Amino acid sequence: MKLYFSPNACSLASHIVLRELALPFELIRVDNQKKTTANGDDFLRINPKGYVAALQLDNGEVLTEGAAILQFLADQVPEAGLAPANGSWERVRLQEWLNFVSSEIHGGLGVLFNSAIPEEVKALFKATLFKRFAILVQTLERQDYLQGERFSVADAYLFVVLRWAAFFDIDLQQWPALARFQQRVSARPAVIAALAAENS
Numbered sequence: 001m002k003l004y005f006s007p008n009a010c011s012l013a014s015h016i017v018l019r020e021l022a023l024p025f026e027l028i029r030v031d032n033q034k035k036t037t038a039n040g041d042d043f044l045r046i047n048p049k050g051y052v053a054a055l056q057l058d059n060g061e062v063l064t065e066g067a068a069i070l071q072f073l074a075d076q077v078p079e080a081g082l083a084p085a086n087g088s089w090e091r092v093r094l095q096e097w098l099n100f101v102s103s104e105i106h107g108g109l110g111v112l113f114n115s116a117i118p119e120e121v122k123a124l125f126k127a128t129l130f131k132r133f134a135i136l137v138q139t140l141e142r143q144d145y146l147q148g149e150r151f152s153v154a155d156a157y158l159f160v161v162l163r164w165a166a167f168f169d170i171d172l173q174q175w176p177a178l179a180r181f182q183q184r185v186s187a188r189p190a191v192i193a194a195l196a197a198e199n200s
């Protein structure tokens with residue numbers, strides 16, 4: 001498998017999960033401005049959506065959308081328990097979290113990267129984002145991970161997008177449960193290895 005990534009982007013979640021599962025993979029860096037890969041290929045020919053993450057399977061198929069990639073990967077090694085079994089109620093709950101992280105947290109923080117948006121509009125977006133943080137806090141105050149005491153692909157995703165808060169002077173210490181979550185996940189060997197590989 002090949003994972004098309006940009007350092008510290010949302011593709012980091014898929015990268016972490018590939019390492020958590022000890023699956024063989026090749027990392028291909030994408031220049032998100034030029035839409036080219038490190039070996040000079042046109043990234044738009046690989047993923048016409050023009051964004052990472054994209055996972056190319058050994059049969060040539062390309063899977064996009066982080067929430068789908070994460071579940072596909074988890075299902076390759078079900079015994080690792082990074083996603084509950086397909087068809088179970090717990091799996092639906094995982095999908096509920098993945099959607100929440102994608103639309104509310106990834107979307108809520110991702111929009112702040114847009115330099116064309118005036119600061120006063122960004123302040124409105126931040127107010128909405130902080131309401132969503134309150135939902136995360138309610139859960140992470142009573143358990144270590146989104147689905148209980150076990151790390152799942154949704155936690156990998158949440159960890160990656162919450163890291164972006166620092167870019168916008170949002171200090172996660174204001175929400176101690178979120179700060180503790182970040183610290184907990186950042187100590188995982190797969191996370192340490194993925195961050196080292198992306199930032200070397």
Ligand SMILES: N[C@@H](CCC(=O)N[C@@H](CS)C(=O)NCC(=O)O)C(=O)O
Nearest residue numbers: 009010032050051052053065066067
């Ligand atoms: N809906 C996609 C969004 C992916 C996304 O936002 N990718 C960003 C990095 S985190 C990107 O590559 N942006 C470049 C661009 O849109 O040109 C997903 O959930 O995977």
